[in-house]
Structure formats: C-alpha cells, structure tokens
Amino acid sequence: MTVLTIAWITLSLFVGLTIYLLPKLDRYLAFGMVLLSGGYGVQVLLDQTLREIVLLDHFGVTLLLDQLSGYFILTNALVTAAVLGYCIFQQKSAFFYSQAIILHGSINAVFICADFMSLYVALEVIGIAAFLLVSYPKTNRSIWVALRYLFISNTAMLFYLVGAVLVYQANNSFAFTGLINSPPEAIALIFLGLLTKGGIFLSGLWLPLTHSESETPVSAMLSGVVVKTGVFPLLRCGLLMEELTPTLQLLGMATAFFGVIYALFEKDSKRILASSTISQLGWLMVAPAAAGMYALGHGLVKSLLFLMSGSLPSRNLDELQEKPMHTSLWIPLILGSLSMSGFPLWIGFSAKALTLKSLGSWQEMVMNVASVGTALIFAKFIFLPHKRQGEGIKPGLKWVASFLICALLLGNIFYWPAYTLPNMLKAVGAIAVAWLAYFVMVKPLKFQLPRVLEKFEHLIGVMSAILVLLFWTVFA
Amino acid sequence: MLEACVLATVFVGFIGIIFKHNLLMKIISMDVMSTGVIAYYTVIASRLGFGTPILNPENDVQYADPVPQAVILTAIVIGFSIQALMLVGAMKLAHDNPTLETDRIEQDNTP
Numbered sequence: 180m181t182v183l184t185i186a187w188i189t190l191s192l193f194v195g196l197t198i199y200l201l202p203k204l205d206r207y208l209a210f211g212m213v214l215l216s217g218g219y220g221v222q223v224l225l226d227q228t229l230r231e232i233v234l235l236d237h238f239g240v241t242l243l244l245d246q247l248s249g250y251f252i253l254t255n256a257l258v259t260a261a262v263l264g265y266c267i268f269q270q271k272s273a274f275f276y277s278q279a280i281i282l283h284g285s286i287n288a289v290f291i292c293a294d295f296m297s298l299y300v301a302l303e304v305i306g307i308a309a310f311l312l313v314s315y316p317k318t319n320r321s322i323w324v325a326l327r328y329l330f331i332s333n334t335a336m337l338f339y340l341v342g343a344v345l346v347y348q349a350n351n352s353f354a355f356t357g358l359i360n361s362p363p364e365a366i367a368l369i370f371l372g373l374l375t376k377g378g379i380f381l382s383g384l385w386l387p388l389t390h391s392e393s394e395t396p397v398s399a400m401l402s403g404v405v406v407k408t409g410v411f412p413l414l415r416c417g418l419l420m421e422e423l424t425p426t427l428q429l430l431g432m433a434t435a436f437f438g439v440i441y442a443l444f445e446k447d448s449k450r451i452l453a454s455s456t457i458s459q460l461g462w463l464m465v466a467p468a469a470a471g472m473y474a475l476g477h478g479l480v481k482s483l484l485f486l487m488s489g490s491l492p493s494r495n496l497d498e499l500q501e502k503p504m505h506t507s508l509w510i511p512l513i514l515g516s517l518s519m520s521g522f523p524l525w526i527g528f529s530a531k532a533l534t535l536k537s538l539g540s541w542q543e544m545v546m547n548v549a550s551v552g553t554a555l556i557f558a559k560f561i562f563l564p565h566k567r568q569g570e571g572i573k574p575g576l577k578w579v580a581s582f583l584i585c586a587l588l589l590g591n592i593f594y595w596p597a598y599t600l601p602n603m604l605k606a607v608g609a610i611a612v613a614w615l616a617y618f619v620m621v622k623p624l625k626f627q628l629p630r631v632l633e634k635f636e637h638l639i640g641v642m643s644a645i646l647v648l649l650f651w652t653v654f655a
Numbered sequence: 656m657l658e659a660c661v662l663a664t665v666f667v668g669f670i671g672i673i674f675k676h677n678l679l680m681k682i683i684s685m686d687v688m689s690t691g692v693i694a695y696y697t698v699i700a701s702r703l704g705f706g707t708p709i710l711n712p713e714n715d716v717q718y719a720d721p722v723p724q725a726v727i728l729t730a731i732v733i734g735f736s737i738q739a740l741m742l743v744g745a746m747k748l749a750h751d752n753p754t755l756e757t758d759r760i761e762q763d764n765t766p
Contacts, residue, residue: 238722296726303733310740319751323764326678326744333737334672334685337692340730341665344699344723353726388765447766635761639673 181232184242184291187219191284195277202273209263209276216287217256224249231293239352243293247418250471251290251404251411254478257586258403259283261482261579262396268575269396275315282308282400289408294353295343295369298412299336302376306332309405312397313389324392331385331638332376338646339372355412359420367649370413371642374649377409379464380434382645383457385638387441390453395489398449399482402456407474410463417467426652427464432545434461439552443621444628446496448488448560455519455556456481458549462534465546469533472593476518476530479590483515483583484560490576492569499563507572509565511580516561518587520554520610523603526590531606532597547609554613555621562617661698664691678748678755682741689734696727 194212198205223244232242263279285304292298306329314325343353345365350357358366371382378386386406390398417427438458445451459477463470488494491512492502504512518525531550535543572580591597631637668688675681704717745755752760 296729300729300733303737307737307740314744317747319748319760320764322744322747323760326741326748329737329741329744330672330681330685333734334669334688337665337685337688340692341695344696347723348699348702392766630765633765635757636673639669643669 180230180244183219184232184244187215188284188288188291191216191280191287195281195284198273198280199277205273205276206263206267209280210260212280213256213260213263213283216252216283217260220249220252220254220256222249223252237352238347239294239350239354239357240297241293241354242291242297243415244291247411247414247467247471248290250475251407252287254407254475255283255286255290255404257475257583258400258478258482261486261583262400262403264579264582265396265399265486265576268573271396275312278308278311278315279400282312282405286404286408289411293355293415295339295346295355296353299340299343302339302408303333303336305405305408306336309397309401312400313393315397316394320392321394324389327635327638328385328389330635334639335372335375335382335642338368338642342366342368342370342372355416356419358416359422363650363653366653367646370649370653371646373409373413374430374645375409375642376406377413377460378406378457379410379413379460380430380437380645381641383434383437383460384632384641386457387450387453388633390456391447391449395486398453398489399485402453402485403478403482406456406460407463407478410460410470413464414467414470417464424467427467428542429652431461431464432542432549434458434464435546435549436552437461439549439556441628442556443552444624444626446627448491448494448496448499449485451496451556451559452481452484452488455553458553461549462531462546465542466534466537469530469537472526472590473530473534475590475593476526476587479583479586480515480518480527483511483580483587484519486576486579486583487512487515490573496559496563503564503566503569505569505571506565506567507577509563511572511584512563513561514584514587516557520557520561520613521550521606522610523598523606524588524591526587526593528603528606529591529594529597532602533594547605551609551613551616554610555617558614558617559621561614562622658695658698661691661694664688664694667691676756676758678745678757678760681757682738682745685741686734686738689730693727693731693734696723696730700724 191212194208198208230244234240285301288301310325310329314322342365346357346361347353349361374382390401417424435458438454442451442454463473492504493499518527521527521531665688668684671684672681675684700720700723706716706718708718708721749755
C-alpha cells in the first residue's frame with residue numbers, strides 16, 4: 180500500500196506533465212489517471228484499517244489513510260471525471276487537461292497528508308493550478324479574478340507558514356497532532372490560512388465572485404473539490420484533537436447561515452450556487468466524523484448544478500422566469516436541487532441524516548433550521564418555468580448529467596439506515612416549510628445585498644479581523 | 656529584538672497589500688511579507704546556535720536547526736513562482752489599464 184500510494188500521488192503530476200508533451204493523448208491520459216484515482220479511493224474506503232506512512236527521520240512528516248480520505252478521494256475522482264467528460268465536447272487545449280490533472284493530483288495529496296509542511300506544498304500547488312485554470316480564457320476579467328484568488332490564497336498561506344513554524348518550535352515536529360501543545364497564536368494563524376483557503380464564514384467572501392466568474396467546468400471543479408481542501412485539514416485536526424471540535428462546530432454553524440443569507444438575496448444563478456457552497460462547507464465542519472459522505476454528496480450535486488448552469492439561456496433568475504428553459508435542461512437541474520434540499524431517494528438526504536445524527540440536541544436544532552434555508556435557496560431553481568421547445572440539452576452534457584445523477588442515487592448505499600419513517604417525514608416537512616416560505620417571502624423580494632465587502636482591500640483587511648477573533652477564541 | 660524586526664517586516668508587507676493602490680506595489684508588498692516569513696524561519700532555526708549543521712567530530716559547535724531551513728527552501732521556490740505568475744498577470748492587465756490602479760481594474764471587471 181505504501182508503494183502504491185506514493186506511486187499514485189507522483190503519477191498524477193507526471194501524467195499532468197506528459198499530457199502537455201503528448202497533446203494527442205490528452206483525453207485518454209487524463210481519464211486513465213482519474214480512473215486510477217477512483218479505484219484507489221474505493222480501495223481506501225473499503226479498507227477499514229487506519230494506515231500511516233512515515234518518512235524516515237521524519238520530523239512529523241506523515242501520510243495518513245483512513246475512511247475520511249477515501250470518501251474525499253472518491254469525490255475528487257468523480258467530479259474530475261464529470262468535468263473532463265464535459266470538456267471533451269468543448270474543444271479545450273491540452274494545456275487545460277494538463278492543469279486539470281495536476282490540480283486533481285495535488286487535491287489528492289491534501290486528502291492523505293497529516294502534517295503541516297506537506298499540506299502547505301499541496302495547497303500552494305492547488306493555488307497555482309487553480310489560478311491557471313481560472314485565467315485560461317485570457318480575458319481581462321478572468322485574469323483579474325484569478326489574480327485576486329491567488330493574492331488572497333497566498334497571503335493567507337503566508338500567515339499559515341508562520342503558524343507552522345511555531346508548531347515546529349513547540350514540538351520539534353510538523354505533525355497535525357502537535358497543534359494542541361502549541362501556543363494559541365500558532366493555532367490562530369494556521370486556522371486563518373485554512374479558513375481562507377476553505378472559504379469558511381467571513382473568510383469565504385472571496386468565493387462567490389471567483390466561483391461564479393470562472394468558466395463552467397472550472398467552477399464545477401472549484402466548488403466540487405478545491406474548496407474542500409481547506410476544510411479537510413481542519414476536519415482531520417478536529418478528529419485527532421477533541422478540544423478543537425467546539426470551535427469547529429461554532430464556525431460551521433456560522434458558515435451554514437452566512438452562505439444561506441448571502442444566497443437568499445441573489446438573482447444570479449451562478450452566484451447562488453457559489454454562496455450555497457459556503458453554507459455547505461459549514462455542514463462539513465459541524466460533524467467531522469460524518470463529513471466524508473457529506474462531501475461526496477455535495478461534490479456530486481454542485482458539479483452537476485454548475486455544469487447545468489452553463490447551458491441555461493440566462494444567468495439571471497428573473498430573466499429565466501420570463502424565458503422558460505427546455506424541459507431536458509430543467510430535469511437534471513431539479514433533480515440536483517432536490518438532492519441539495521435533502522429530499523429522500525438522493526444522497527443529499529442520507530448524508531444530512533448522518534450528519535444530524537452525530538450532533539448534540541441544540542446543534543441539531545440549529546442545523547435543521549439551516550437545512551430549511553438550503554431548501555429555500557434551491558426552491559428558486561425548482562420553481563423555474565420550462566417548456567418543450569427551443570434549444571435542448573447538448574448530447575455531451577446529457578451523458579455527464581446522467582452519470583452524476585446515477586452517482587447521486589448510488590451514493591445512498593454508504594448509509595442506507597437513514598431511510599426510517601421519522602427521518603423521511605422530517606426531511607419532507609422541512610422542504611414543505613421552505614417552499615411555502617419561498618412563495619410567501621422570497622419570491623416577491625426585490626432587495627439585493629451590497630457587495631462592498633467583496634472588494635479586494637476589504638478581503639485582505641477581513642483577514643486581520645478574523646485573526647484577532649480566532650486568537651481570542653483560542654485564548655478563551 | 657531580531658524577532659520583533661522580522662515580525663514587523665511581515666506586518667509592513669501586510670499593510671502594504673491593503674493600502675497601496677497600485678497592483679505592482681501590492682505584488683511587491685506581498686514579496687516583502689514573504690521575505691519576513693522566510694526570515695522568521697531562519698530566526699527560529701538559529702535559536703540553538705549559529706553553527707553550520709555539518710557533523711564534525713573534532714570541535715563541538717552549537718548547530719543551527721537544519722529542519723526549518725530545509726523546509727523554507729520549498730516555500731521560497733513556491734513564493735517566487737507565484738510572484739512570477741502574478742507579474743505575468745499584471746503585464747496582461749497593463750495593456751488595457753496602463754496605470755494598474757486596482758480600484759479601476761476591479762470596477763471594470765466585476766459584474
């Protein structure tokens with residue numbers, strides 16, 4: 180397993196480079212790599228043992244394989260496969276495939292490392308690859324959005340580096356487990372870096388613009404897996420060190436509501452999806468033990484919805500109310516929205532049930548309200564009009580959407596005990612309440628939130644505020 | 656004292672990223688900040704002594720800790736490649752925004 184793991188991580192970077200050298204083989208190489216990752220992820224999932232791979236003379240540099248990694252690796256493989264399938268019909272150059280596979284490989288690296296230094300390297304490679312993918316169209320807007328992303332992510336990572344050296348100073352090792360014996364400023368700095376990378380709470384203000392202004396396949400990749408790389412180390416730390424769990428839960432709940440509120444006042448379909456990503460990241464943070472399945476469900480749905488949103492006649496929901504879309508586009512959109520709202524039959528339902536089951540009573544109450552909020556946002560998509568004329572779904576997208584919808588159905592096998600009568604009644608009840616609220620309150624709403632906080636200087640400034648806030652939380 | 660100076664460098668770079676209006680100056684401020692972080696690693700490494708960490712049985716010196724120095728090499732390389740990427744981005748943007756004022760660029764490029 181050790182040799183296999185190291186070969187697999189290295190291979191993805193190697194394949195990424197090879198694609199660039201042999202552009203004729205780009206699709207085959209890319210799909211081959213993703214297939215390998217999928218197989219590896221399933222194997223890690225089925226293998227119940229916890230494996231540690233320790234470097235000689237290691238200073239804490241270790242790789243850790245457990246079920247959580249398995250779920251995330253599988254999510255990454257499925258989402259990347261869907262995105263590549265979409266790109267085949269899009270005339271993308273070999274450079275795009277090459278960057279996509281390098282991104283895929285570095286994301287996988289995050290999901291198996293258990294020390295702050297390997298994590299740093301993997302996160303920075305992700306930042307660079309994501310920058311190149313976002314700026315791929317080479318328009319002024321895409322370059323600015325990509326530059327802004329790289330700026331914020333790199334500034335956050337510089338704070339993280341200072342935190343990492345403080346952890347080393349306290350423990351003579353970079354392992355995650357040393358975090359708890361480190362000074363509070365180390366915890367605050369490392370958390371700041373990861374929260375910003377993961378788009379959690381106020382540190383996630385950069386996310387809506389970046390995810391909505393990227394090209395369709397890149398948005399799907401970013402929302403599906405890239406942001407989860409910031410959250411994953413936090414989950415790992417929460418699982419390894421019980422003391423951090425309350426902080427993570429508080430942040431998670433705040434994030435879940437923050438994303439929902441941001442999405443409620445939005446009219447732009449891609450921005451709604453991006454804001455909903457923020458709120459779903461909160462769901463991951465609330466219950467680290469159940470996060471694997473939730474990440475799988477969310478990654479599949481988000482990539483489906485983002486890929487679909489690229490084919491809609493307009494991005495503005497008011498215009499979509501006026502101009503009905505073709506029914507073949509509407510069906511995948513509504514199925515994805517149902518899974519997102521936690522409707523029984525889809526993975527969203529069982530993942531939500533698993534998450535709620537592992538919470539305390541008052542946290543469960545709060546998260547139930549958040550889940551009504553999610554259903555409320557997606558009611559905006561479900562109640563869009565549709566007709567049987569006009570431009571239908573493209574054949575390539577049809578295949579990709581079918582693949583993702585099948586995966587959404589099959590995902591239920593990871594937690595089929597969710598299907599009890601009280602659980603199903605609760606889920607359907609929450610959705611009913613949300614839909615009622617949508618017609619009464621949200622649909623007539625004309626108010627839009629100001630976007631002043633999303634300005635570049637403010638995003639950097641918020642970092643210092645978050646740092647102070649974290650410092651006091653840890654100190655208290 | 657040394658530590659305070661190094662942390663001040665980090666802080667000055669951070670303030671520069673916020674308050675400088677020109678994109679190029681922002682990129683340079685970020686470089687200042689990362690210089691501060693790199694220097695902080697070397698300060699931490701030299702806690703135990705300044706000796707070059709090469710094993711020498713004849714004389715017993717206080718070695719500097721080699722590990723932070725080794726890992727910060729990676730960060731230097733990453734930092735410089737990100738710097739290069741950003742400058743390329745700034746070059747592309749400079750075609751249509753010769754003054755490179757971020758407020759203007761942001762105004763033109765946000766929906």
